[in-house]
Amino acid sequence: MAHWFHRNPLKATAPVSFNFYGVAGSPAANKICNDLRTTRARLLEMFTDVTCNPEIMKNATDAYFSLLQGFISSLDGTTQENKMRFIQNFKWTDTLQGNTPSAQQDAVFELVSMAFNVALWYTKFASRLAGKENITEAEAKDVHRSLKVAAGIFKNLKEVHIPRLITPAEKGRDLEPRVMDAYIIQCQAEAQEVTIARAIELKHNATLIAALAFETANFYQKADHTLNTLEPECSSKWRKYLQLKQHFYMAYAYCYHGQTLLASDKCGEAIRSLQEAEKCYSRAEALCKEYRQTKGPGTTAKPSEQLFFLKLGGVIKNTLEKCQRENGFI
Numbered sequence: 180m181a182h183w184f185h186r187n188p189l190k191a192t193a194p195v196s197f198n199f200y201g202v203a204g205s206p207a208a209n210k211i212c213n214d215l216r217t218t219r220a221r222l223l224e225m226f227t228d229v230t231c232n233p234e235i236m237k238n239a240t241d242a243y244f245s246l247l248q249g250f251i252s253s254l255d256g257t258t259q260e261n262k263m264r265f266i267q268n269f270k271w272t273d274t275l276q277g278n279t280p281s282a283q284q285d286a287v288f289e290l291v292s293m294a295f296n297v298a299l300w301y302t303k304f305a306s307r308l309a310g311k312e313n314i315t316e317a318e319a320k321d322v323h324r325s326l327k328v329a330a331g332i333f334k335n336l337k338e339v340h341i342p343r344l345i346t347p348a349e350k351g352r353d354l355e356p357r358v359m360d361a362y363i364i365q366c367q368a369e370a371q372e373v374t375i376a377r378a379i380e381l382k383h384n385a386t387l388i389a390a391l392a393f394e395t396a397n398f399y400q401k402a403d404h405t406l407n408t409l410e411p412e413c414s415s416k417w418r419k420y421l422q423l424k425q426h427f428y429m430a431y432a433y434c435y436h437g438q439t440l441l442a443s444d445k446c447g448e449a450i451r452s453l454q455e456a457e458k459c460y461s462r463a464e465a466l467c468k469e470y471r472q473t474k475g476p477g478t479t480a481k482p483s484e485q486l487f488f489l490k491l492g493g494v495i496k497n498t499l500e501k502c503q504r505e506n507g508f509i
Contacts, residue, residue: 182309185420250286298332330366368398392431399425416475423466430459453499
């Protein structure tokens with residue numbers, strides 16, 4: 180089953196020379212600085228390389244972060260701050276704020292900003308793989324795994340590394356709690372979409388599918404509510420996506436709940452559940468149009484024309500007709 184996910188743009192950054200004249204005095208120190216420059220440049224290249232896979236990304240990330248830790252970790256194993264931490268200035272844009280960069284002279288700021296981009300890359304890799312029409316079981320597992328890795332990175336940054344920043348994140352910037360939470364919840368919701376698609380494919384119990392769909396809809400609603408205090412010009416498009424997915428999975432939940440009721444010969448209740456599914460589906464369809472017309476960061480697409488969307492419309496229609504036929508026999 181082909182999926183479609185909204186994606187915000189990657190963060191952009193200014194080049195960093197790591198030229199510490201007068202500080203890096205030995206050949207070994209100069210080599211570390213050169214390696215920092217080349218491993219950083221390579222990692223940035225990987226973000227936009229379509230041939231990059233999770234193994235290549237992990238190797239590129241490990242190569243750069245292992246060197247960057249030399250500017251962050253305490254050199255004598257104590258809690259004393261590493262003196263190298265504040266020696267270099269780093270500039271990064273934010274996913275929702277266009278090309279306006281933030282700058283901090285702090286290696287921890289570089290760590291969290293680069294790791295944020297790594298998490299975004301995993302979500303984009305998952306999206307690219309999930310968009311294929313005939314996705315295999317192995318590919319579906321890769322999508323699920325990539326979304327879990329992304330959620331784990333976002334969560335680790337929020338709980339461990341961002342609190343260490345000397346300058347706290349400004350409102351609406353990537354590193355502030357509301358934005359971080361929205362990314363974490365979105366990854367969880369999208370991973371569950373893959374689980375639902377697999378459950379449908381394996382013809383699992385309709386009750387289970389309805390419960391998973393209801394939980395997924397709640398994830399999307401929670402992510403949307405997390406962003407409701409952000410400036411509309413930077414979050415409106417993202418929120419439209421979260422809202423349309425919420426209504427889409429509520430339609431799923433009502434549809435499969437209706438199938439459960441039908442199997443129990445509760446035709447009247449099944450019809451009512453399918454009618455609710457139709458309402459949610461219509462609302463999701465209207466939100467697809469609004470999403471397309473809303474300006475803001477993120478991908479441009481026509482979600483209502485995607486296979487995953489059209490397929491559910493057919494399932495609701497056929498199930499409702501079946502309920503009405505069986506109700507007529509009674």
